[in-house]
Amino acid sequence: MSKVKSAFFCQQCGFESAKWLGKCPACQQWNSFVEEIKHKDTKPVANRWQQDNHASSGIVKLHDITTVDERRVITPDAELNRVLGGGIVPGSIVLIAGEPGIGKSTLLLQIGLQLKDQIVLYVSGEESDQQISMRAERLPFSNQQLYLLTETDTQKIFQEVKKLQPDLVIIDSIQTLQTPFIESSPGSVSQIRECAAEWQRYAKATHTPVILIGHITKDGSIAGPKILEHMVDTVLQFEGDRHYAYRILRTLKNRFGSSSELGIYEMTMTGMKAVMNPSEILLSSKEDSLSGVAIAATMEGLRPFLVEVQALVSPSAYGTPQRTVTGFDLRRLQLLLAVLEKRAGFPFAMKDVFLNIAGGLKVEDPASDLAVLCALLSSYEDQPLQHHVCFAGEVGLSGEIRSVNRIEQRIAEAEKLGFEKMLISRNNFKNLQKSNATIEIIPVSKVEEVFRLLF
Ligand code: TYD
């Protein structure tokens, strides 16, 4: 007889407790405990995915380990390779998380279809075979070796996997899976944790890469316990505004590469298309200058980007002025407004301020500060900035323009796109290698100086 047992789990971090707690002792979250039924596992462990030849290998000298050159699977998708740090590592487990409808299933199906000569198993717990095949018909790729399985029971999936011996497994999605060894419902913390652990054992034992699709909760974090992110090797976030065609695949964690990489796709009628030269599409090609627009030379990962910052400053109609941002940190905007007010004497306290990063992009690079500041000044004065000028500099609390990293790459990108002038920090300017660049570099050290140069 098996014994039914329940326990309380923190929905935030997966902490397990025998009794209900108001505050999680592990992650300090309030009111996050939910009771889940655990099935006391009395079946022989051999029923589970067994790593037959994966018994503990005992202590070994690091020196004695001969590393086999891990041959990554280079996918035909350059953007995916980039965010994974150069292809899929065998035996790795990748989590791709994103909001509903953002295109996770489409992206992974098209990757499966593009991996010719590889046996790919696409497991779906969300859609039927017909739905997946209808989606595949819209995509301009085909792979004779792509297999579909609509199943949510992990043990049944493993049985099929043993027969098929795939080269890549795609799970859509981890929240729909259910292991029979735990009795709580799919999507609960203990289910997600256990299912992910089973796939992790499978991936490590067979050296097969596994890609898990994950959902995102209302507040934008990956649904399920934080421990899920710790268990996997790579976490990618698929984001973008559903009203825009552009989608961004961002690396949040990567055991095999840089964790600040970014891939850009465009959602088209025939699937996701990689965007190779993002700056060109992110800048509007209007020839007439508008007030409140400035171009920032930012970096995302190792890639330089030019993005358009749009600001609107208008007299405040109500007592409390509004500050609204899209794609930029609100607190960072408030800081920049305070700097402008204190150091350059602009009374923003009486103004509503709206800030938008064009193209639905989110900018986190501090080097975009200078462009934000110039866009604000331009809108305040209602004067357009000069044509073909871009900006790269961090703004400090005392109004100083601080240097930013990889300035040479930013300058090269601006030059490539035909910009004629670029404002950068004086500290960056001092260390700049002499180059035969045709772009004019203007050094600035204070906010006041920027204002004099612009108008
Ligand atoms: P989907 O991959 O189902 O999103 P997720 O798995 O993240 O929930 O994406 C669904 C959206 O993508 C849907 O609104 C239709 C659109 N779409 C295209 O625009 N072009 C296409 O070629 C395909 C297959 C879907």
Ligand code: MG
């Ligand atoms: Mg989906």
